[in-house]
Amino acid sequence: MENFAANALAALANPIQREALHKATTTFAERRLGVLLRAPNWQDWRTHARAIKDHTLEHLDYYLQQFANNAAARGCVVHWAATGDDANRIVTEITKAANTTAAVKSKSMTTEEIHLNEALAKAGVDAVETDLGEWIIQLAGEVPFHIVVPAIHKTRAQIGQLLHEKIGVAKDASAAELTAAARVVLREKFAAAGIGISGGNFLIAETGSLLILENEGNARLCTSLPRVHVAVVGIEKVIPRNADLDVFLKLLPRSGTGQDLTTYQSLLTGPKTAASHEGPAEIHIVLLDNGRTRMLREPKTRQALACIRCGACLNACPVYQQVGGHAYGSVYPGPIGAVITPQLVSLKRGKQLPFASTLCGACREVCPVKIDIPELLLHLRGEVLVGNQAAKAAAPDRLQALGFSIWAFFMRGKRRYAFATTLARCCDRMFSPLLRHLPPLSGWHKGRELPRLAKRSFRAQWRKQG
Amino acid sequence: MRVALYVTCLVDQVWPEVGLASAALLRHAGCEVLFDDAQTCCGQPACNTGYAAHGRALAQNVIAQFERTGADALVLPSGSCAAQIHHYPGLFTAMPDWQQRATHLAEHTFELGQFLVHQRKIKSVPGNFVGTVGWHDACHGLRDLGICDEPRALLKMVPGLTLRELPFADACCGFGGTFAVKYPEISVAIADRKVDAIAAASVDAVVSGDVSCLMHLRGRLQRLGSKVRALHLAEVLAAGIAT
Numbered sequence: 001m002e003n004f005a006a007n008a009l010a011a012l013a014n015p016i017q018r019e020a021l022h023k024a025t026t027t028f029a030e031r032r033l034g035v036l037l038r039a040p041n042w043q044d045w046r047t048h049a050r051a052i053k054d055h056t057l058e059h060l061d062y063y064l065q066q067f068a069n070n071a072a073a074r075g076c077v078v079h080w081a082a083t084g085d086d087a088n089r090i091v092t093e094i095t096k097a098a099n100t101t102a103a104v105k106s107k108s109m110t111t112e113e114i115h116l117n118e119a120l121a122k123a124g125v126d127a128v129e130t131d132l133g134e135w136i137i138q139l140a141g142e143v144p145f146h147i148v149v150p151a152i153h154k155t156r157a158q159i160g161q162l163l164h165e166k167i168g169v170a171k172d173a174s175a176a177e178l179t180a181a182a183r184v185v186l187r188e189k190f191a192a193a194g195i196g197i198s199g200g201n202f203l204i205a206e207t208g209s210l211l212i213l214e215n216e217g218n219a220r221l222c223t224s225l226p227r228v229h230v231a232v233v234g235i236e237k238v239i240p241r242n243a244d245l246d247v248f249l250k251l252l253p254r255s256g257t258g259q260d261l262t263t264y265q266s267l268l269t270g271p272k273t274a275a276s277h278e279g280p281a282e283i284h285i286v287l288l289d290n291g292r293t294r295m296l297r298e299p300k301t302r303q304a305l306a307c308i309r310c311g312a313c314l315n316a317c318p319v320y321q322q323v324g325g326h327a328y329g330s331v332y333p334g335p336i337g338a339v340i341t342p343q344l345v346s347l348k349r350g351k352q353l354p355f356a357s358t359l360c361g362a363c364r365e366v367c368p369v370k371i372d373i374p375e376l377l378l379h380l381r382g383e384v385l386v387g388n389q390a391a392k393a394a395a396p397d398r399l400q401a402l403g404f405s406i407w408a409f410f411m412r413g414k415r416r417y418a419f420a421t422t423l424a425r426c427c428d429r430m431f432s433p434l435l436r437h438l439p440p441l442s443g444w445h446k447g448r449e450l451p452r453l454a455k456r457s458f459r460a461q462w463r464k465q466g
Numbered sequence: 467m468r469v470a471l472y473v474t475c476l477v478d479q480v481w482p483e484v485g486l487a488s489a490a491l492l493r494h495a496g497c498e499v500l501f502d503d504a505q506t507c508c509g510q511p512a513c514n515t516g517y518a519a520h521g522r523a524l525a526q527n528v529i530a531q532f533e534r535t536g537a538d539a540l541v542l543p544s545g546s547c548a549a550q551i552h553h554y555p556g557l558f559t560a561m562p563d564w565q566q567r568a569t570h571l572a573e574h575t576f577e578l579g580q581f582l583v584h585q586r587k588i589k590s591v592p593g594n595f596v597g598t599v600g601w602h603d604a605c606h607g608l609r610d611l612g613i614c615d616e617p618r619a620l621l622k623m624v625p626g627l628t629l630r631e632l633p634f635a636d637a638c639c640g641f642g643g644t645f646a647v648k649y650p651e652i653s654v655a656i657a658d659r660k661v662d663a664i665a666a667a668s669v670d671a672v673v674s675g676d677v678s679c680l681m682h683l684r685g686r687l688q689r690l691g692s693k694v695r696a697l698h699l700a701e702v703l704a705a706g707i708a709t
Contacts, residue, residue, distance in 0.1 A: 008652055358640060358653075359642060411509075451480050458473050459478055462501050
């Protein structure tokens with residue numbers, strides 16, 4: 001995330017990736033608009049969902065405890081993890097206790113956030129991603145490019161080549177053949193797995209249930225076939241009641257993939273009992289903090305915890321549309337990533353990200369829970385600058401601060417403004433060819449002609465007209 | 467109605483034609499136009515880069531100037547600067563006195579096109595423009611102020627003008643204030659999507675309500691050798707008349 005600028009340049013220089021990205025973001029945005037035509041109460045749903053999130057965040061301690069009590073009453077084992085390392089240690093221990101080294105995983109950004117796969121690999125556990133996109137990413141040794149559709153930057157040809165190299169699929173395999181080959185490999189993994197690992201979209205406090213949305217059926221297999229299921233879920237995912245799911249089920253699939261509903265919705269309430277033979281023998285739920293309570297303490301930026309990880313803001317963002325997910329260098333990319341990464345990781349490391357936005361507001365417009373992302377980016381920009389003052393800032397940052405101070409001085413007062421604009425006009429006339437090669441104008445001159453100052457300002461012409 | 471015209475610093479220094487056209491349009495709509503030459507910048511560049519203190523100081527200037535003119539409304543030929551003034555109250559959460567004054571100003575501040583349509587309900591415009599144009603929805607006007615139908619309705623009043631919808635008309639042009647110089651390559655890449663849309667619609671001009679976006683688009687169109695012009699709404703509505 002410290003290298004956003006350089007990563008972005010590399011992404012812009014990759015025409016194949018840009019083409020795939022353009023196609024994917026446009027398709028998802030269009031599908032979303034398509035299903036919204038059949039959702040006349042969309043704005044009411046957004047308001048309702050946000051009110052539920054705000055209420056829950058306000059009483060998060062209460063609802064988490066209620067969830068934990070009810071999940072335990074249904075036979076789940078609830079674990080509290082303050083950090084990503086804690087969560088990784090807990091999952092590793094559960095795996096050891098289950099006496100297995102074969103794990104299957106369904107798609108989970110939370111486990112990406114804590115780098116669970118690496119931690120399990122160190123403990124000798126082979127954790128295989130079973131979502132097709134995640135599996136492709138895992139084979140390629142990459143990280144997700146998008147929080148909902150992790151492999152959107154890859155073309156069919158690239159995936160064909162990858163599967164040819166890794167599992168020996170014929171070079172000219174069709175999309176259907178590639179999928180069928182993946183299915184064969186993954187079915188064997190499911191059958192052999194001693195443990196299934198998932199994330200979770202919602203935790204329901206009043207029933208102690210976990211809801212997982214997906215389209216491939218792999219999450220259902222991960223959470224039902226192996227003897228043990230572990231879900232790693234952020235503490236902000238809790239909602240009070242079963243009835244609250246209604247509005248979120250309306251919002252999330254429509255916003256994320258432009259579907260009225262995902263193909264599978266798995267509502268998991270406790271392991272199998274004597275009365276019911278369905279499901280795994282053990283369910284563990286790891287409730288992850290990892291910076292979330294710190295976010296909760298900030299009244300201004302707390303609203304980012306309302307995020308339901310639909311990814312609509314990524315598809316709508318003009319910057320994401322050009323540079324894609326890897327440029328951000330953080331697990332959560334795009335507008336919401338630029339808001340939560342500096343808070344979850346550190347403002348110092350993520351300080352470029354709040355500036356990687358045109359503040360166009362498209363993200364706020366599509367957000368199903370009405371997070372005012374531009375407002376939060378602006379707030380974080382201010383925080384970054386305060387941080388720059390406290391620590392010894394880099395030369396360009398100090399230069400920018402000085403520039404703005406000088407600019408603000410000359411903008412405060414008629415005579416100062418007259419002096420500054422006269423000086424600027426002289427410079428523009430005499431040194432324009434030179435100035436456009438110096439910052440900040442050189443930045444503009446890259447790719448765009450520089451506007452010249454008018455011969456006579458508006459006020460000069462107005463004065464003359466009297 | 468007495469209207470204080472806030473031309474914005476960019477119009478004042480770079481694109482004065484927009485200010486003159488705005489004054490002509492306001493007079494056409496039956497307003498008395500006041501111009502306070504103590505006006506400078508609304509503070510948006512500072513606020514959007516994270517320097518709220520500088521922005522606050524400039525906001526205080528704008529608030530005091532408006533109170534001094536005693537005008538009925540403040541009108542700007544810019545959606546983003548008008549939106550900035552609408553955000554002023556949020557800058558003064560710790561200064562209730564100023565917050566009240568900022569709220570009063572915000573309630574009396576209008577973007578030019580919205581003012582002409584909603585406050586003055588004009589049915590004709592003075593200009594003539596022969597050609598096909600496409601409207602670019604500048605972001606802050608569209609998403610902060612809800613400007614969408616007004617400029618289109620106004621453009622349709624211009625004799626000789628054909629309005630054609632641009633693909634992705636509501637997508638950002640990539641300007642983004644200091645973003646344009648901080649990340650020039652991304653900024654230009656975003657502009658190119660807009661340029662492609664403009665080319666696909668084969669219009670003679672792209673018209674918008676913000677000089678900042680237009681400078682960016684015009685600069686890119688010029689660099690690519692395009693013949694398509696980038697024009698401000700006020701220029702088109704008052705095209706061909708003596709200002």
